[in-house]
C-alpha cells in the first residue's frame with residue numbers, strides 16, 4: 149500500500165464510514181416505511197425538531213439533504229430542468245427545484261430507493277422564508293397535514309420572553325397535537341427529556357471537534373470536512389444513541405490527530421502543510437464539492453471555522469439542549485440557528501472566528517439560490533475586514549445548480565485571494581522588521 | 582384649471598412620488614416636530630404610528646430615475662433591485678429626514694436589510710417588525726400584540742407620544758376613513774376603468790405613502806369628485822386585466838403606462854398594497870390594540886408572503902378575477918423575487934383550472950425599455966378581445 153492509499157484506508161476506517169452507514173440505514177428505514185408502517189415527517193434542517201419527532205417514533209425526511217445528495221450524485225441538473233419546465237422560475241432557490249424534480253422523477257432517494265410520501269409536513273419556519281413557499285408547493289402534491297411552527301427572527305439580536313412563549317405555545321398547542329394525531333401516540337415528555345439529554349452530550353463532543361481547529365495545524369477542515377461532521381446531528385440523529393456514539397468516536401479520532409500534530413484529511417488523503425487558515429461564510433457548492441475542496445487543499449488552505457456548520461444549530465456559543473426545560477430549549481434552539489440571527493450578530497460571530505481561530509481572513513461563498521444567506525454578505529465582508537484588519541475574499545456559486553459553478557473563475561479568485569493574504573503577511577513582516 | 586382637476590392631482594402626486602428629497606415629509610417635520618418613520622413593503626400598523634404623533638412614510642425603493650452609485654456594492658447581481666435602491670437612498674442622504682425605519686417580515690432580503698440598516702445607521706431606529714404566520718389570537722395574536730407594544734415603547738423612547746388607547750381609536754377612525762376612499766377609487770376603476778387610469782391611480786397611491794393621512798384622504802376625495810365630473814373620460818376598447826406579483830419592488834411607472842397603451846385596462850392589482858392590505862375597516866369599538874391585532878390576523882390580503890393554510894393557493898386570485906370582472910391575469914413580478922416567483926406556478930395552476938387566460942413577465946424597478954413587454958401585453962390584450970368577441 150502506498151502512502152496515499154494508506155491514508156485513504158485510514159479515512160475509511162474512520163468516523164466517516166460510520167456516519168455514512170448511519171445515514172444509509174436511515175434511508176433504507178425510510179424506504180421500508182410503507183411496509184413497516186413507520187410514519188414520516190418532511191421537515192427542514194434549520195429549526196428541526198428531531199428529538200420531538202423521535203419521541204413520537206416519527207422518521208424525519210429532510211428535503212434539503214435529499215437535494216444536496218442529488219447534487220453530489222450528479223442528478224440535480226436534470227431535476228432542476230424538470231422543475232423549470234413545469235413553470236418554476238430560473239430565479240428561485242434551486243434546492244426547491246431540485247426537490248420538486250426529484251419528486252417528479254419518482255422520489256428516489258440517494259440510496260436508490262423510493263422515499264415514502266409524507267404523513268406530516270412539519271414546516272419549521274426558521275431562518276428562511278422560502279421554506280414556507282416550498283411546503284405550500286409540496287402540500288399541493290401530497291395529501292398530508294401541515295404543522296406550521298413559526299419561529300420569530302432575532303431582529304434585535306436576542307431572544308425575548310415573548311418570542312420564546314410564542315414558539316413554546318405553538319409547540320404545545322399545534323405541533324404536538326399534530327404529531328399525536330399522525331403517530332397515534334400521546335406526547336411523552338420523559339422520553340423527550342431523554343432524547344434531549346443525549347443531544348446535549350453529542351453537542352459537547354461536536355463543539356470539541358469544531359474547536360479543535362484552533363490548533364496549528366488544524367486537525368480538521370471545518371467546512372468541507374465539517375459538513376460530514378454535522379451530518380448526523382443536523383439530520384435524523386440528534387437525540388439518538390448512535391449520535392452519541394458517533395460524536396464520541398469522532399472526538400477521540402480528532403484528538404488523536406491533534407496529539408500527532410496532523411492536519412485534516414481531504415478527498416485525496418492527508419493534507420499537505422497548512423499555509424492559510426480561512427473562515428468561510430455561506431453554504432458550499434454540492435455539484436462540484438470535491439473539486440471545490442481540492443482548490444483549497446492544493447493551496448494548503450484549511451477552513452478553520454465556518455458559518456454553514458451552524459445552520460442546523462449554533463452550539464459553540466454555549467447553547468446546549470436542556471432536558472429540564474424541554475419545550476423552551478427546543479424553542480431556543482430553533483431561534484438560535486445561524487440564519488435566524490440578524491446581520492450584526494452574524495458579523496460578530498465571523499469576527500470572533502477570525503480572531504479566535506487566528507485565521508488569515510474571511511472568505512464568502514455567496515450562493516445564488518439563497519437570499520437568506522446571501523443578501524447582505526457584501527456588507528458583512530467589509531465589516532469583518534474592517535474590524536479584523538484581515539483581507540476578505542468573495543466567490544459566487546450555487547448549491548445544486550451546476551450551471552452556476554464556474555471552476556476556472558472560482559479557482560482564479562481563490563488564487564488571487566491567497567496571494568492577497570501573502571501580500572498582507574509580507575506587509576506585516578516588513579512593518580515588523 | 583380647478584383644484585379638483587384629476588390630471589393636476591395626478592401630476593402633483595407624480596412629483597411627490599419622484600421627490601427623493603421627501604420635501605413633504607421634511608415640511609411636516611418642521612411643522613409638527615414629530616418623528617417620521619419609514620417602512621418597507623408591505624404592511625405596518627400605520628394607525629399605531631399615527632396615534633403616537635409619528636408620520637408613517639412608505640419607502641418602496643427607487644424608481645427608474647434614481648441613479649445607483651453605492652447601492653450596487655451592497656448586493657450581488659442575483660438579488661432583486663429594491664434593497665440596493667433603498668440603501669442608496671439611505672446613503673445619499675435622501676432618507677435623513679426619517680427618524681427610523683421599519684422592516685416588516687416579508688422575505689429574507691428585507692429581513693437582512695434590517696441588519697444592514699442597524700450597522701449603517703446606528704443612531705436611527707431600525708426595527709424588524711416580525712408578523713405572525715400563525716393566526717390564532719392566543720398564539721400569533723399574543724405575539725404580534727407584544728411586537729406592537731415593543732414598537733410603541735421604542736418610539737416613545739425616541740421622543741414620540743406614549744401610546745394612548747383613545748388616540749389609537751381615533752387613528753383607526755382616521756385610517757378607516759382613508760381606507761373607505763381608497764376602496765371607492767378602486768371600485769370605480771373596476772366599474773369604469775376609463776375614468777381611473779392606472780398610471781394616475783398608481784401615483785396617487787404612491788403620494789399617499791408619504792403624505793399625512795388626512796391630506797391623502799382629502800386628495801382622494803378631490804380626485805373622486807374630479808373624475809366623476811370629467812365627461813371627457815370615455816370608454817375604449819381595452820382588455821380588462823388583473824396585475825399580480827408586484828407587491829414589493831414596484832414596476833416603473835413607464836411599465837404601467839405601457840400596459841395601458843398596449844390595450845389593457847388594469848382593473849385590479851397588488852401595487853402599493855398597504856392601502857388595501859386590510860380588507861375592511863377596523864372596528865372602532867372595543868380595545869383598539871386588540872382590534873388592530875385582530876385585523877391583521879383575520880382581515881389581511883392573501884399575499885405570497887403570508888402563510889395560507891388549508892384554503893389552497895390561487896383561490897383568492899380567481900375570486901378577485903371574478904370580482905373585478907378581469908378577462909385575463911398578468912403575472913408581473915420583480916426579477917429574483919422569491920416570494921412572488923415561488924408562488925406563481927401554484928397560482929397559475931388555479932388560474933388555468935378556472936379557464937382564465939394569463940401571461941407573465943418580470944421587471945426591475947429601474948427598467949427603462951418596455952418594447953418587449955409592450956408587444957407581449959399587446960398580443961395578450963388582442964387575444965382576449967378576440968376571444969371575448971367570439
Ligand code: SF4
Pocket residue numbers: 212241242243244275276277278279487517518519520521547
Ligand atoms: S433559500 Fe437558502 S435557506 Fe432557504 S431553502 Fe433555499 S438554500 Fe435553504
Ligand code: SF4
Pocket residue numbers: 661662663664687688689690691829830915917918919920921
Ligand atoms: S422584491 Fe421580492 S425578494 Fe425583493 S425584497 Fe421584495 S419581496 Fe423580497
